[in-house]
Amino acid sequence: MSNIAARQTSQRYAYGALIAATAIVVIPILCIIVYMIVSGAGAINWEFLTQPPSQAGKAGGILPAILGTFYLMLGTLIFALPIGVLAGIYLSEYAGDNWLTRLINLAIINLAGVPSIVFGLFGLGLFVLAFKFGMSLLAASLTLACQALAMIITTSREAILAVPGEYREGSLAIGVSKWQTIRYVVLPQAMPGIITGAILALSRAAGETAPILVVGAAFFLPRLPTSPFDQFMALPYHLYTVSAHVPGMPKVTIWGVALVLLCVVLSFNILATVIRLRSRQRGI
Amino acid sequence: MTTSYTLQNNKITHMNDIKLMAERVNLYYGTFQALRNISLGIPERAITAVIGPSGCGKSSFLRLFNRMNELIPYARVEGRVEIGGVSIYEKSVNVVELRKRVGMVFQKPNPFPMSVFDNVAFGPRRHGVSSRSQLEDIVQRSLRQAALWDEVKDKLGQSGLALSGGQQQRLCIARVLAVEPEVILMDEPCSALDPIATLKIEELMRNLSEEYTIIIVTHNMQQAARVSDMSAFLMMDRDRAGILIEYAPTREVFSRPKDRRTEDYITGRFG
Amino acid sequence: MPRETFHKNLRELQDDVLIMGSMVEKALDRAMQALKQRDLELAKQVVTDDNNIDKKRFEIEEKAIQLMVCQAPMASDLRIIVATLSVITDLERIADHAAGNAKIAIMIGDEPPLKPLIDLPRMTEKAIDMLHRSLDAFINHDADAARKIVPEDDEIDNLYNQVFRELLVFMMEDPRTVTRATRLLWVAHNLERTGDRVTNICERVVFMVTGKMEEMGVSTY
Numbered sequence: 001m002s003n004i005a006a007r008q009t010s011q012r013y014a015y016g017a018l019i020a021a022t023a024i025v026v027i028p029i030l031c032i033i034v035y036m037i038v039s040g041a042g043a044i045n046w047e048f049l050t051q052p053p054s055q056a057g058k059a060g061g062i063l064p065a066i067l068g069t070f071y072l073m074l075g076t077l078i079f080a081l082p083i084g085v086l087a088g089i090y091l092s093e094y095a096g097d098n099w100l101t102r103l104i105n106l107a108i109i110n111l112a113g114v115p116s117i118v119f120g121l122f123g124l125g126l127f128v129l130a131f132k133f134g135m136s137l138l139a140a141s142l143t144l145a146c147q148a149l150a151m152i153i154t155t156s157r158e159a160i161l162a163v164p165g166e167y168r169e170g171s172l173a174i175g176v177s178k179w180q181t182i183r184y185v186v187l188p189q190a191m192p193g194i195i196t197g198a199i200l201a202l203s204r205a206a207g208e209t210a211p212i213l214v215v216g217a218a219f220f221l222p223r224l225p226t227s228p229f230d231q232f233m234a235l236p237y238h239l240y241t242v243s244a245h246v247p248g249m250p251k252v253t254i255w256g257v258a259l260v261l262l263c264v265v266l267s268f269n270i271l272a273t274v275i276r277l278r279s280r281q282r283g284i
Numbered sequence: 285m286t287t288s289y290t291l292q293n294n295k296i297t298h299m300n301d302i303k304l305m306a307e308r309v310n311l312y313y314g315t316f317q318a319l320r321n322i323s324l325g326i327p328e329r330a331i332t333a334v335i336g337p338s339g340c341g342k343s344s345f346l347r348l349f350n351r352m353n354e355l356i357p358y359a360r361v362e363g364r365v366e367i368g369g370v371s372i373y374e375k376s377v378n379v380v381e382l383r384k385r386v387g388m389v390f391q392k393p394n395p396f397p398m399s400v401f402d403n404v405a406f407g408p409r410r411h412g413v414s415s416r417s418q419l420e421d422i423v424q425r426s427l428r429q430a431a432l433w434d435e436v437k438d439k440l441g442q443s444g445l446a447l448s449g450g451q452q453q454r455l456c457i458a459r460v461l462a463v464e465p466e467v468i469l470m471d472e473p474c475s476a477l478d479p480i481a482t483l484k485i486e487e488l489m490r491n492l493s494e495e496y497t498i499i500i501v502t503h504n505m506q507q508a509a510r511v512s513d514m515s516a517f518l519m520m521d522r523d524r525a526g527i528l529i530e531y532a533p534t535r536e537v538f539s540r541p542k543d544r545r546t547e548d549y550i551t552g553r554f555g
Numbered sequence: 556m557p558r559e560t561f562h563k564n565l566r567e568l569q570d571d572v573l574i575m576g577s578m579v580e581k582a583l584d585r586a587m588q589a590l591k592q593r594d595l596e597l598a599k600q601v602v603t604d605d606n607n608i609d610k611k612r613f614e615i616e617e618k619a620i621q622l623m624v625c626q627a628p629m630a631s632d633l634r635i636i637v638a639t640l641s642v643i644t645d646l647e648r649i650a651d652h653a654a655g656n657a658k659i660a661i662m663i664g665d666e667p668p669l670k671p672l673i674d675l676p677r678m679t680e681k682a683i684d685m686l687h688r689s690l691d692a693f694i695n696h697d698a699d700a701a702r703k704i705v706p707e708d709d710e711i712d713n714l715y716n717q718v719f720r721e722l723l724v725f726m727m728e729d730p731r732t733v734t735r736a737t738r739l740l741w742v743a744h745n746l747e748r749t750g751d752r753v754t755n756i757c758e759r760v761v762f763m764v765t766g767k768m769e770e771m772g773v774s775t776y
Contacts, residue, residue, distance in 0.1 A: 509629070538629050539766060540631075546630075550630050551558070551628070552557045554557070
């Protein structure tokens with residue numbers, strides 16, 4: 001009988017420990033978010049979100065930064081998504097099981113762990129200087145795309161491998177070619193996973209400061225970028241600058257920028273979660 | 285229906301009506317030999333059952349005829365496999381075309397995660413049929429042939445996965461029928477189904493065999509006895525390669541088998 | 556070993572056939588005894604015991620059907636059961652012939668005998684011997700032994716012819732013997748039919764072993 005009692009006690013201890021661990025993680029995050037909202041909500045108004053900055057950033061809005069972040073995301077998407085998905089398809093469906101493929105897979109996984117400043121320097125050397133794109137949206141997008149590529153390839157590959165082999169077999173067995181099978185059976189099934197992975201990669205890129213710092217972000221550009229070769233402002237860089245390099249910056253403004261950035265990243269993640277949940281509901 | 289007989293001493297005795305033929309086929313997965321020296325001729329428009337203990341190579345044998353073995357790395361086939369008198373392991377053979385002529389139904393029903401209509405229309409669409417009315421005709425015809433039309437005609441837009449197990453399997457059969465094959469390979473099609481669904485599919489098979497050549501792998505001997513015209517008994521040799529022990533009309537195999545090993549397997553004297 | 560219970564039941568089924576067979580052999584023997592020795596009590600016993608033989612037959616049939624329903628027998632197992640069903644039918648008919656002879660013994664009662672019975676007991680002995688050996692072949696699954704028995708039916712047929720001619724002569728010479736002679740003729744007929752039934756059993760044994768129905772030895776009658 002004491003065995004049962006002992007097991008029950010250990011169950012309760014385990015339960016308690018897990019709850020405590022969760023609390024330790026969740027509570028500080030909630031606190032930070034609440035603090036941000038309280039501190040920065042005051043700065044958020046229509047003017048803040050739609051006007052360019054004035055007085056060297058102390059007044060006015062942050063529209064260029066918001067727009068710059070938006071353009072960066074678009075560029076990253078355009079460069080990273082097609083290549084990443086196609087590479088993911090090749091690696092999971094066509095590449096043979098040999099040392100070369102394994103090496104490539106390993107390299108990609110490691111690439112995802114490379115510090116972002118390294119990507120920034122790489123982008124500087126290749127896109128800004130060697131290709132002569134200069135400090136521009138184009139160079140920055142390409143740099144962020146390189147970083148996002150690793151994650152997109154990995155998640156695409158996993159999403160495709162997660163599609164049950166039975167669907168492939170069922171399709172091949174009625175005389176449908178391999179590519180048609182991939183295009184009409186595997187990809188649609190894998191799409192939620194691929195999209196989720198892409199959105200998460202993008203949201204990470206939205207928050208990157210180091211690469212764009214090196215490659216093209218400006219602090220004060222009252223006019224909006226009109227071509228990919230223009231310089232640009234971006235939220236993470238803006239936040240860094242106003243918090244560290246502008247004396248006399250109103251605190252509420254700083255927190256306001258942080259809040260906007262948080263909302264951007266959060267909305268990406270929520271979107272990814274919604275897609276994931278909806279695809280599960282569809283009974284796949 | 286005239287039946288065609290086995291090869292005796294590796295010489296074919298009856299050539300009438302043979303639709304598929306294997307001649308001295310050896311199948312290897314890498315260095316492991318899965319099938320050894322298999323020779324037999326499968327009659328058209330009849331049901332041939334392949335029986336034998338687990339692991340003796342029945343599924344591998346079945347997949348010789350639609351070259352699905354090639355999905356497994358290092359698979360290698362020696363010998364001759366013919367359909368309608370033409371070898372199918374030549375470089376000139378288009379595998380995709382072959383698999384249109386030789387369709388396959390699997391042990392676990394695997395409808396696509398699409399609507400019933402899209403499931404059945406999938407094959408024809410990929411082969412170029414785009415007219416909606418044509419597709420509707422094909423879908424209706426195939427579902428009727430698979431004895432599923434009455435049950436789903438009002439729910440063609442419903443997901444294929446929402447059907448019961450037996451219905452899903454019939455949907456998979458309809459999917460195969462939609463591409464108008466000549467041969468239907470069935471790999472233990474009923475083993476995941478309840479007894480009533482099983483009987484429905486057996487009835488369906490009998491009806492289909494008037495138009496199509498059917499090969500069924502089954503580990504259920506009563507089913508083989510109920511459903512098939514010819515039976516082939518495969519067994520594992522000492523080195524685990526599959527060999528053909530006996531191949532004859534079903535009523536012969538089950539009432540007076542010639543080989544002692546067949547007798548022992550059928551009467552349950554060894555598992 | 557898989558299916559050990561089933562195969563044990565199958566052997567018991569065949570043993571039961573043998574038991575029924577020995578009951579039938581006894582009936583044939585005693586009926587002839589009763590006839591020879593005018594033993595009316597023995598004759599009545601034979602008639603009553605025929606009910607037991609019928610009961611035994613249905614018992615075996617029940618068991619056979621149950622084995623078929625529950626075990627789905629195949630190949631040689633199936634042939635054993637099918638052969639069993641056929642053999643017990645033949646045995647039951649033979650038993651009826653024996654009971655018929657016993658009834659005739661009762662009918663004859665203590666009428667004076669036409670002649671000492673020699674050929675009829677010989678027919679009976681031969682029939683019993685053939686029956687016994689056919690059941691041995693059945694339990695031993697010995698098709699060759701079964702085949703050898705079949706031609707011996709000719710002996711019984713020849714004896715029948717002899718008895719027939721003899722009794723005919725009796726009846727032609729003295730019409731008052733017709734009743735008695737006819738009764739004895741019927742006994743001979745019963746024994747001749749018994750011989751044919753035994754050849755049926757032998758055919759079934761061959762089928763059971765080889766899977767083929769061979770027509771062996773057509774009866775002259």
